[in-house]
Amino acid sequence: MKKLLRRLDERGVLWATLNRPERRNAVDYDMMDEFEQLIHEIKHLPHVKALVITGAGDAFCAGGDLQQFHALRTTEEAYPMLQRMGTVLYDLMLLPVPTIALLNGTAVGGGCEIASACDYRFAAHTATVGFVQGNLAITTGWGGAAMLLEKVRHDEAMTLLCSARRFTAHDAKDLGFIQEVFLDDVMLSCDKWIEEMLIPRAEVLRAYKESAARRWEATGLRERMVQEIRQCAQLWEGEAHHEAVAAFFRR
Incomplete structure (x- = not known):
């Protein structure tokens, strides 16, 4: 089963859906593979004019799959996984087309990092x-x-990061993280926004990006x-992290 579904519409907009609804679309190694392939293909498909990333089911993305990654215990074990997905998101951020994170539901942890790599972040009012x-x-x-600090004001980024709490879509909009909150069908609302806002030809949009x-x-x-990822890898092997993960699984 594909973990990253794709649909290219007649305008050249590629819709990619994170497709692990049973795991709230958490990222595993297979999904990383498909992300890498998607980004490589878009770079070499000049008729693609935009990318929309959304999630299957009622979640956008719950971050990394703890069931798969909890076996990583040391800095040396964690760093390759963290660095690999960091490279995916760097390439996503620099992808030569406008990118939209369409938060159809909950986005936490790495899900917010995926969203930060995108040019626009739109959300359902329930997200x-x-x-x-x-x-x-x-x-x-x-x-x-590092990506978030490029997208929102310093104090807003620090509030989002340092509080480690969840925000409603409207509160996240007030903090500059979300650009639009959709009250109606998120796919149709996003489609309408694209129709009104992404007017130029693909080569013009690519030049701006x-x-x-x-x-x-x-x-x-x-x-x-890279420096940020190294810091996380060092914290990863700490007892506090492993105890927190164990507590998460006991819930």
């Missing part, structure tokens, strides 16, 4: 979002803090993300 990694005694592990990508490259975003 909740939270950089909750601090509750597991770790930081954002895929470079999410490449201007943004050049800025992020010039400011050393990649290295800042």
Whole structure:
């Protein structure tokens, strides 16, 4: 079963759906494989003019799959996984087309990091979002803090990160993380927004996005993300993290 479903519409908008609803669309190694393939293909498909990422079922993404990743105990074991997904999100952030995270439901932990890599974040009015990694005694592990600090004001980013709490879609909009909250069908609402806002041809949209990508490259975003990932890997092997994960599984 595909864990990242795709549909390319007649306008050149690619709709990608995280497809592990039984695990609240948590990211595992197979989904990383499909993310890498998707990004590679979009880079080489000039007729694609935008990417929308959403989730199957009632969640956007619950972050990394703890059932798969809890076996990683040390810094040396955790770092390759964290670094690999960090590379995926760096490539997503610099993808040469406008990108939209369509939060159809809950986005927590790494789910918010995926959303941070996108140019736009839209949410259902029932969605909740939270950089909750601090509750597991770790930081954002895929470079999410560095990306978030590029997208919202410093104090807003610090509130989202340091509180480690969940916010309603409307509160997240007030903090600058969400651009639009949809009261009606999120897919139709997003489709309407695309119809009204992404007017130019694909090559024009790509040129604008490449201007943004050049800025992020010039400011050393990649290295800042790598440093952040290394910090998370160091915290990963701490007893506080392993105790928090054990408590999570006992719930």
